[in-house]
Amino acid sequence: MRRLLDAERSDTQISFRERLRAIGNLLDARGFHAMVIAEVEGGMLVRASRKGSRHPEIIEFVDGDPLPDETPDPRVEVRRRLFPGGYAPFLEALGARLDRRRAIAITIVEGTDFVTVGGFAPLPVADGSQIYETLDLLLLPEDIRELVERGVASELPAAAGPAVVERAPTGAPEPAVPDQNSLGAALASFTRRLGLVRPQASRLRG
Amino acid sequence: MAVDHAVLSDLAAAELPIDLLELSYQNRLRVIGRFIDESELHSITLIEVAQGFVLRASRAVEPWPIAIELGDRKISELMRRSIGARGEGEIERESRELLPTGYEDMLRALGHELDQRIAESVVITELPSLFAVTGFEPFVAAGVGETSYRPFAEVFGPDETRILLHKALGRRGSYQPIQRYIPPNFRG
Numbered sequence: 469m470r471r472l473l474d475a476e477r478s479d480t481q482i483s484f485r486e487r488l489r490a491i492g493n494l495l496d497a498r499g500f501h502a503m504v505i506a507e508v509e510g511g512m513l514v515r516a517s518r519k520g521s522r523h524p525e526i527i528e529f530v531d532g533d534p535l536p537d538e539t540p541d542p543r544v545e546v547r548r549r550l551f552p553g554g555y556a557p558f559l560e561a562l563g564a565r566l567d568r569r570r571a572i573a574i575t576i577v578e579g580t581d582f583v584t585v586g587g588f589a590p591l592p593v594a595d596g597s598q599i600y601e602t603l604d605l606l607l608l609p610e611d612i613r614e615l616v617e618r619g620v621a622s623e624l625p626a627a628a629g630p631a632v633v634e635r636a637p638t639g640a641p642e643p644a645v646p647d648q649n650s651l652g653a654a655l656a657s658f659t660r661r662l663g664l665v666r667p668q669a670s671r672l673r674g
Numbered sequence: 675m676a677v678d679h680a681v682l683s684d685l686a687a688a689e690l691p692i693d694l695l696e697l698s699y700q701n702r703l704r705v706i707g708r709f710i711d712e713s714e715l716h717s718i719t720l721i722e723v724a725q726g727f728v729l730r731a732s733r734a735v736e737p738w739p740i741a742i743e744l745g746d747r748k749i750s751e752l753m754r755r756s757i758g759a760r761g762e763g764e765i766e767r768e769s770r771e772l773l774p775t776g777y778e779d780m781l782r783a784l785g786h787e788l789d790q791r792i793a794e795s796v797v798i799t800e801l802p803s804l805f806a807v808t809g810f811e812p813f814v815a816a817g818v819g820e821t822s823y824r825p826f827a828e829v830f831g832p833d834e835t836r837i838l839l840h841k842a843l844g845r846r847g848s849y850q851p852i853q854r855y856i857p858p859n860f861r862g
Contacts (some may be wrong), residue, residue: 503824504797504807506719506730508741513728515721515797522810522823524795554686572740573732575719577799577806581829584799584806585719589739594796602717604802625853 484571485620487512487535488563492556494527496540497504501548503555507587550578550612557616564620571603627641698747699793702727702783705752706744707781715740716768718777719799722809763839771832772803780835783842787828794823805830 489506491514495503500516502524507513512529529535540554551558559576562585566574572588585605593599607615703720706727708720715731717739726745733740744752754822773780781798784807796809808827815822830838 502795502810504799504808505723506718506721506741508730509738513721513730513741515723517795520796520827524723526728541720572718573737575730575799577719577797579806579829580825581826582806584801584804584830586719586801602802604683604804605723606801606804632790648859 482535484566484574485560486563486568488559488576489556490535490537492554492559493540494536494538496554496556497538498542500525500555501575502577503578505574507572507574550581550583550609551616553616557619558612561615561618561620567616569603572600574603581609582659583612612659623654680847681803687732687833693803695767697749698785699788699796701753701786703788704778704782705756707777708756708775709744709752710781714768717800720781720797722794758857764801772800772805772835774836775839779839779842782829783838786842786845787838791826793826803831805835 491505491512494500495514499519501519502515502517502523505512506621511531511533514527514529515524517524530566537671540556540610548554562576565583566587571587571589574585577586585603587603587606588600589600589603591599603674632641679777681757706720706729710716710729710731713731714734715729716734718729719739721728721730726749729744730739731742731743732738768776775814784798784805788807788809791809791811793809793811796807806827806829808825811821811826812821813824814820
């Protein structure tokens with residue numbers, strides 16, 4: 469914990485797609501469940517429990533460290549109701565979607581029958597000021613299945629994106645262009661379904 | 675339920691009920707909520723770890739979150755400060771639909787629910803339209819008779835938080851000791 473809490477944010481990051489896929493592979497390989505992923509300045513904090521245990525472990529992924537390279541053993545079957553194909557395909561597809569939105573400061577929390585995704589994503593503004601939309605995504609089992617089935621390809625822009633993404637420097641953002649496949653659009657669908665309130669865009673750093 | 679003897683004398687001096695000493699979720703989350711209110715943090719994710727919590731939250735105008743370790747010792751310190759601050763009046767809190775009276779009240783109310791479930795290893799995450807609470811709770815598997823633990827998850831939107839806060843308000847001033855969980859195989 470100490471390493472991550474002392475780490476500083478780096479403006480050039482490996483894409484969410486790459487990082488989340490590596491985290492998913494590690495969780496799958498070690499048979500973890502009850503996943504929580506929280507991005508903080510300096511890296512990613514992951515909490516998960518091993519099979520048969522209710523006592524969670526904390527795993528730190530500090531920016532700049534090599535990504536873990538663990539491959540799940542296909543002979544070992546880990547049953548997860550929400551992720552029958554494992555964490556890695558879901559997290560990779562979600563990561564690609566978060567990259568597309570240029571999201572920052574994400575959280576991913578697994579519940580028994582849902583996954584929440586939080587964080588911030590820049591919104592296009594005419595005057596060049598920095599406005600972030602707060603992500604407010606509640607993924608239900610059918611949404612998770614759809615995301616995995618559509619896979620990473622559907623989340624990539626027409627010209628394949630690089631594995632390394634440059635974070636927009638604070639104060640001089642490149643506007644994000646919302647589209648029908650964005651988290652915001654998906655969110656509207658989920659919030660309508662649940663009768664929840666549509667999130668407000670947060671104005672941050674004028 | 676464990677108590678923190680370090681704050682016992684403070685409570686005695688202030689003539690406050692001893693239940694404030696319990697290191698229950700209700701008491702711990704209440705003081706963490708107060709800390710969040712005082713620090714003007716938002717968009718929180720509170721992750722229980724061994725001997726405490728990790729709080730990940732954003733500051734007022736800065737989206738990048740900070741991570742703060744709130745170990746048991748730090749929480750005891752917050753409890754002592756909270757007891758010392760009694761009677762000093764309310765602190766300013768931001769009011770939103772999901773948090774009409776701030777984090778202290780909301781987390782206290784959630785903490786009570788978690789105590790009632792005998793929850794463990796909880797995570798509380800806030801999105802703009804909801805709080806999601808996950809963790810583990812004991813249950814007795816049918817036909818087996820042994821206590822085991824299973825994951826649970828709850829979502830609290832604005833309507834649910836209003837109900838939660840209303841119930842919590844109704845409990846104020848009427849101390850109800852936490853019902854300790856006795857696994858069936860320990861019953862005489």
